[in-house]
Amino acid sequence: MNQSDNITAFASAIGGAVTVIRLSGPQVLEIANQVWHGRKSLSAADVRKMLLGTAAGDQVLAVYMKAPHSYTGDDVVELQCHGGAATANAVMKELLAAGCRLAEPGEFTCRAFLNGKLDLLQAEAVADIISSSGTAALHLAQKQLAGSLSSKIDELYDLIITLRSECESRLDFPDEELDFDESVPEQLDTVGKSIEKLLASASAGAIIRDGVPVVLAGRPNAGKSSLLNAIVGFDRAIVSAIAGTTRDTVESEAVIRGIGVKLTDTAGLRDSDDPVEKMGIERSLNTIRAGAVTFWLLDASAEDPEAEAAAIDRNAPGLIAVWNKYDLAGSRQLPETGVPTVKISALTGENLSALFDAFEKEVFGSQLPAMPELAINARSADLLAKSAEHLAHAAGFFAGGDYELAAAELAEASVKIGEITGRSVAPDILDKIFHKFCIGK
Numbered sequence: 001m002n003q004s005d006n007i008t009a010f011a012s013a014i015g016g017a018v019t020v021i022r023l024s025g026p027q028v029l030e031i032a033n034q035v036w037h038g039r040k041s042l043s044a045a046d047v048r049k050m051l052l053g054t055a056a057g058d059q060v061l062a063v064y065m066k067a068p069h070s071y072t073g074d075d076v077v078e079l080q081c082h083g084g085a086a087t088a089n090a091v092m093k094e095l096l097a098a099g100c101r102l103a104e105p106g107e108f109t110c111r112a113f114l115n116g117k118l119d120l121l122q123a124e125a126v127a128d129i130i131s132s133s134g135t136a137a138l139h140l141a142q143k144q145l146a147g148s149l150s151s152k153i154d155e156l157y158d159l160i161i162t163l164r165s166e167c168e169s170r171l172d173f174p175d176e177e178l179d180f181d182e183s184v185p186e187q188l189d190t191v192g193k194s195i196e197k198l199l200a201s202a203s204a205g206a207i208i209r210d211g212v213p214v215v216l217a218g219r220p221n222a223g224k225s226s227l228l229n230a231i232v233g234f235d236r237a238i239v240s241a242i243a244g245t246t247r248d249t250v251e252s253e254a255v256i257r258g259i260g261v262k263l264t265d266t267a268g269l270r271d272s273d274d275p276v277e278k279m280g281i282e283r284s285l286n287t288i289r290a291g292a293v294t295f296w297l298l299d300a301s302a303e304d305p306e307a308e309a310a311a312i313d314r315n316a317p318g319l320i321a322v323w324n325k326y327d328l329a330g331s332r333q334l335p336e337t338g339v340p341t342v343k344i345s346a347l348t349g350e351n352l353s354a355l356f357d358a359f360e361k362e363v364f365g366s367q368l369p370a371m372p373e374l375a376i377n378a379r380s381a382d383l384l385a386k387s388a389e390h391l392a393h394a395a396g397f398f399a400g401g402d403y404e405l406a407a408a409e410l411a412e413a414s415v416k417i418g419e420i421t422g423r424s425v426a427p428d429i430l431d432k433i434f435h436k437f438c439i440g441k
């Protein structure tokens with residue numbers, strides 16, 4: 001990624017009411033002025049002012065943001081055209097002819113990183129904001145973009161550097177009566193514990209960022225499709241009193257307690273001679289195996305509730321038994337299931353909150369609070385784990401009086417921590433991170 005290039009891309013999806021074209025680079029003002037024409041040309045006097053003009057024969061608004069006070073830290077111009085592919089493409093064609101090149105995915109944010117506007121954790125937070133499926137993911141990403149995780153990592157980095165210089169001072173003045181800090185082992189231990197704490201947030205981070213696949217399973221007519229509809233809030237799946245209504249799997253995205261979920265409604269499980277229903281049931285079984293959480297629906301109004309409970313597949317992942325149609329069950333005694341169990345009515349929506357409580361418990365386990373303020377991603381977890389190893393070695397060497405090796409291990413540990421925020425990072429790692437972004441960001 002060459003930083004002296006002038007880059008451009010559509011920053012909004014084509015087909016909306018307005019299309020935003022973003023330009024970033026040292027000569028974007030000159031380039032924009034070849035394509036966009038207002039009452040006068042765009043200049044430094046117009047910084048952050050929205051000006052109306054024309055480009056490629058259409059009305060276009062233009063705004064100029066002067067380096068370093070822009071998203072990328074370069075000179076930036078943004079053009080707003082009427083929506084629709086024809087207008088936007090015509091303007092883009094002229095911009096390319098005037099000297100811009102098309103930006104690669106994430107190249108604007110990469111420039112922001114290279115220009116010191118964001119660190120790597122903050123850049124990753126930008127991508128997370130765009131892909132957030134639930135409010136929890138958004139909240140986490142906003143905190144990360146604000147720098148809360150970066151400052152934690154920076155604190156660790158600074159501490160490791162200080163500890164390293166403590167080791168080195170023992171090497172430089174071994175025989176002198178210097179005032180050495182006696183608390184080095186204790187501090188090494190504290191850094192190790194902080195890293196452990198951050199590592200423990202990785203699984204919650206993955207759940208919140210990636211969402212959770214949830215499968216609705218059970219016998220025919222238990223109310224699986226009714227529950228899907230109740231959770232998503234509209235009639236996504238067909239519901240009927242005929243057993244065997246759902247044949248194919250039905251998928252829908254939803255948010256439960258701020259967490260994005262991919263819900264899959266399945267064909268009711270029973271012995272069937274119908275070849276199509278059999279195919280549906282085979283699909284159900286495969287879907288259950290691929291899920292992370294299973295809501296196993298049981299009919300609380302069934303003639304034989306014992307048989308309902310006995311039908312539960314104990315191997316289903318993240319199993320929660322859901323007695324449905326509880327509105328019809330009266331004061332009826334229901335059998336124990338031996339797994340976390342809730343009683344609901346998909347029809348009336350009664351007690352869905354108990355199901356959501358059980359869901360939260362299932363995905364976060366004993367991790368409290370369930371909604372962390374900070375949660376690391378897989379890349380950071382990997383680097384933190386490597387750093388923790390070097391710290392453990394450093395502690396061993398320090399205890400044995402081998403300060404040289406302890407210092408070397410601490411140097412390695414700081415490099416790994418530094419990669420998290422991007423203090424030290426190889427270009428191929430940057431490519432890997434930013435290519436996951438969309439074009440125009």
Ligand SMILES: Nc1nc2c(ncn2[C@@H]2O[C@H](COP(=O)(O)OP(=O)(O)OP(=O)(O)O)[C@@H](O)[C@H]2O)c(=O)[nH]1
Nearest residue numbers: 220221222223224225226240244245246268346347
């Ligand atoms: N009273 C009552 N009826 C319900 C409830 N949930 C579902 N039903 C009814 O039960 C019948 C079956 O519901 P569905 O949601 O189609 O059941 P399903 O599990 O998807 O059934 P299949 O697709 O055939 O496997 C329908 O007539 C629903 O209206 C409930 O909580 N209370």
Ligand SMILES: [Mg+2]
Nearest residue numbers: 224225245246
């Ligand atoms: Mg159904």
